[in-house]
Amino acid sequence: MLTLERRPEPNRRVALLTPIIAVVTTMIVGGLLFGALGTNPITAIETIFWEPLFGEFAFYYRPQLMVKGAPLVLIAIGLSLGFRAGIWNIGAEGQYIIGALCGAGVGLAFYPTESWLIFPLMVIAGAFGGFVWAMIPAILKTRFGTSEILVSLMLVYVAEQFLASMALGLMKNPEGFGFPGSRNLQQYASAHNAELFTGTGMHWGVVAALIAVIAAYVLLNRHMLGYHIRLTGEAPRAARFAGVNPTRLVLFCLGTSGALAGLAGLFEVSGPAGMVSIDFNVGYGFTAIIVAFLGRLHPVGILLAGLLMALTYIGGEIAQSNLGLPAAAIQVFQGMLLFFLLAADLLTNYRIRLARTEAA
Amino acid sequence: MTFTRRFLMAASAAALGLATGAAAQDKTKVGFIYVGPVGDGGWTYEHNQGRLAVEEEFGDAVETVFVESVPEGPDAERVLTQMALNGADLIFTTSFGYMDPTINVAAKFPNVKFEHATGYKRSDNVSTYGARFYEGRAVQGHIAGSMTESNVIGYIGSYPIPEVIRGINSAYIHAKKVNPDVEFKIIWAYTWFDPAKEADAAKALIEQGADVILQHTDSTAPQAAAQEAGNVITFGQASDMAEYAPKPRVSSIIDNWAPYYIDRVRAVVDGTWESTDTWDGIGAGMVGIGEISDVVPAEVKAEALALKDEIASGAYHPFTGPLKKQDGSDWLAEGESADDGTLLGMNFYVEGISGDIPQ
Numbered sequence: 001m002l003t004l005e006r007r008p009e010p011n012r013r014v015a016l017l018t019p020i021i022a023v024v025t026t027m028i029v030g031g032l033l034f035g036a037l038g039t040n041p042i043t044a045i046e047t048i049f050w051e052p053l054f055g056e057f058a059f060y061y062r063p064q065l066m067v068k069g070a071p072l073v074l075i076a077i078g079l080s081l082g083f084r085a086g087i088w089n090i091g092a093e094g095q096y097i098i099g100a101l102c103g104a105g106v107g108l109a110f111y112p113t114e115s116w117l118i119f120p121l122m123v124i125a126g127a128f129g130g131f132v133w134a135m136i137p138a139i140l141k142t143r144f145g146t147s148e149i150l151v152s153l154m155l156v157y158v159a160e161q162f163l164a165s166m167a168l169g170l171m172k173n174p175e176g177f178g179f180p181g182s183r184n185l186q187q188y189a190s191a192h193n194a195e196l197f198t199g200t201g202m203h204w205g206v207v208a209a210l211i212a213v214i215a216a217y218v219l220l221n222r223h224m225l226g227y228h229i230r231l232t233g234e235a236p237r238a239a240r241f242a243g244v245n246p247t248r249l250v251l252f253c254l255g256t257s258g259a260l261a262g263l264a265g266l267f268e269v270s271g272p273a274g275m276v277s278i279d280f281n282v283g284y285g286f287t288a289i290i291v292a293f294l295g296r297l298h299p300v301g302i303l304l305a306g307l308l309m310a311l312t313y314i315g316g317e318i319a320q321s322n323l324g325l326p327a328a329a330i331q332v333f334q335g336m337l338l339f340f341l342l343a344a345d346l347l348t349n350y351r352i353r354l355a356r357t358e359a360a
Numbered sequence: 361m362t363f364t365r366r367f368l369m370a371a372s373a374a375a376l377g378l379a380t381g382a383a384a385q386d387k388t389k390v391g392f393i394y395v396g397p398v399g400d401g402g403w404t405y406e407h408n409q410g411r412l413a414v415e416e417e418f419g420d421a422v423e424t425v426f427v428e429s430v431p432e433g434p435d436a437e438r439v440l441t442q443m444a445l446n447g448a449d450l451i452f453t454t455s456f457g458y459m460d461p462t463i464n465v466a467a468k469f470p471n472v473k474f475e476h477a478t479g480y481k482r483s484d485n486v487s488t489y490g491a492r493f494y495e496g497r498a499v500q501g502h503i504a505g506s507m508t509e510s511n512v513i514g515y516i517g518s519y520p521i522p523e524v525i526r527g528i529n530s531a532y533i534h535a536k537k538v539n540p541d542v543e544f545k546i547i548w549a550y551t552w553f554d555p556a557k558e559a560d561a562a563k564a565l566i567e568q569g570a571d572v573i574l575q576h577t578d579s580t581a582p583q584a585a586a587q588e589a590g591n592v593i594t595f596g597q598a599s600d601m602a603e604y605a606p607k608p609r610v611s612s613i614i615d616n617w618a619p620y621y622i623d624r625v626r627a628v629v630d631g632t633w634e635s636t637d638t639w640d641g642i643g644a645g646m647v648g649i650g651e652i653s654d655v656v657p658a659e660v661k662a663e664a665l666a667l668k669d670e671i672a673s674g675a676y677h678p679f680t681g682p683l684k685k686q687d688g689s690d691w692l693a694e695g696e697s698a699d700d701g702t703l704l705g706m707n708f709y710v711e712g713i714s715g716d717i718p719q
Contacts, residue, residue, distance in 0.1 A: 169719040272434035282431035
């Protein structure tokens with residue numbers, strides 16, 4: 001009979017291996033699922049993981065990986081700081097929306113003036129919008145002890161209503177024949193977050209994501225504040241004795257994650273998406289939570305996890321179109337990834353023992 | 361054991377599929393991109409029925425592919441590019457929010473034809489198409505106005521956009537014609553498809569005295585809420601929703617894209633495809649009126665069908681004067697009918713509807 005035995009110390013080697021175990025298990029079980037749906041599992045897995053990277057049209061998909069992965073990484077980096085300290089910002093989706101609205105609002109207010117100053121102003125407004133939206137749960141938590149999980153999550157729905165109102169009202173394109181949605185910022189040079197080099201997918205959001213990865217790495221490993229974050233998460237009592245100020249930590253973690261989510265929203269609305277529309281947000285803020293955990297809350301891990309997640313999205317679409325797999329099967333496949341990761345996590349803290357049961 | 365066998369069968373079937381795919385290079389490939397799941401029972405379901413009709417019509421000469429639940433925005437642009445790269449000859453983009461992505465991708469693939477539903481941007485290789493659902497709303501309004509006893513008709517709006525406002529106006533005008541005391545209560549759900557929100561809206565309207573519920577959202581949740589409440593009637597939206605007939609569902613507006621899709625695919629096969637703007641209604645068969653159930657008295661049913669026939673033949677336009685706007689200003693003079701431009705951008709209520717259009 002199998003029993004679980006607690007390890008005296010979490011196994012570090014296993015901790016690093018679990019994401020790989022999770023990915024491989026997902027491929028196997030997902031393959032079985034695809035097989036049951038009547039698709040050759042090998043072809044399906046190959047389509048999802050190989051096709052976008054090395055297939056016939058990889059020249060198009062590789063840059064798209066960055067476009068899809070950048071907002072995920074940018075948001076997940078911010079979330080991981082808080083998650084490490086036990087501060088749970090679940091509302092990045094809302095901060096993403098508000099960041100996009102503030103940034104786009106600045107851009108649209110200047111239309112049609114052309115100036116190189118406009119885009120930097122939009123970036124600042126985007127970060128500020130996300131920051132302010134995250135400060136609501138932060139201040140309520142530090143002042144009144146409310147749960148930042150609930151407040152930040154509820155504010156997502158508030159932000160969504162706000163977005164709909166903007167797309168239908170204030171920011172509606174005056175030349176849009178009454179249809180909802182703002183002007184397309186892709187057609188307004190000063191506000192357009194264009195590709196920096198044509199055909200590479202590299203836009204300012206990708207650059208910001210890479211900078212965030214490096215900054216988070218430095219912060220966590222070389223900086224006192226990073227040490228405090230890690231200490232608070234691993235040993236809250238010890239952190240208090242070491243003089244960590246919990247209020248400041250909450251404000252910092254929520255504020256930073258909000259600002260980064262706001263930036264992600266701004267880069268998206270001014271670049272790939274182009275316009276404020278009712279359904280502008282597509283769940284990056286929630287998917288980033290999976291990315292943060294899949295990446296072990298480590299900056300480099302998050303970078304890889306974000307790219308992997310983007311790969312499953314892009315590969316999943318190819319599988320739908322070329323193999324006729326239903327969207328739900330692809331979503332199950334993505335869900336499995338987190339599920340198996342959490343399951344495999346068990347092995348970090350426990351080991352499986354083959355115990356002999358004695359005959360009664 | 362069974363599992364292994366299915367597994368092997370699946371594998372060999374896929375291998376076979378690959379082989380035939382390689383053999384027939386000159387097949388016309390048609391792509392569809394959907395905003396919801398094909399099983400939504402409403403909007404996307406009907407577009408997918410159109411796709412299946414294309415497969416049925418052309419058999420082996422045409423291959424169709426689709427991707428469902430694609431968010432409007434950059435994801436749509438990527439899926440469209442992917443379809444174009446993989447050799448699609450014609451792509452139907454079936455939601456308003458796919459407008460700019462469609463135009464962007466079409467510019468990169470001048471040899472691929474695109475058909476965008478319900479938008480207003482066209483180019484050499486992008487056509488637009490939509491349906492005059494307001495014609496069906498006129499028939500609904502007639503039945504609703506005749507049937508209501510409380511004189512309160514509830515309306516679940518999705519988003520305050522011209523398409524939806526047109527429907528409200530059309531239904532109101534025709535309800536008012538048969539019942540001058542009728543009053544419309546409108547709730548904006550801010551969603552196209554969200555069963556929980558739609559059920560809430562329906563319940564709220566019923567509590568406010570509505571005994572007829574009209575909906576411009578796609579789920580059957582309002583039908584279920586009406587059934588639970590008892591003496592309330594509803595109409596199927598986008599799809600027939602016949603599982604709620606004969607009551608609460610007394611009739612429906614059905615989107616019928618099949619004839620148009622078959623036409624356009626044939627044009628590509630024949631090489632006669634041109635960029636056009638199509639806005640068809642009951643007459644062309646794009647808007648269908650679902651079976652009017654026996655809950656509706658025979659004379660009301662006969663009147664409704666007569667109205668439907670008049671609209672279909674073009675003898676009657678649902679927006680015919682004299683009509684005033686909500687603020688009392690004149691809109692259409694006696695006998696004058698609305699032009700398409702005004703209808704497409706409609707952002708006002710007609711006289712008699714209370715409340716404001718949210719901004």
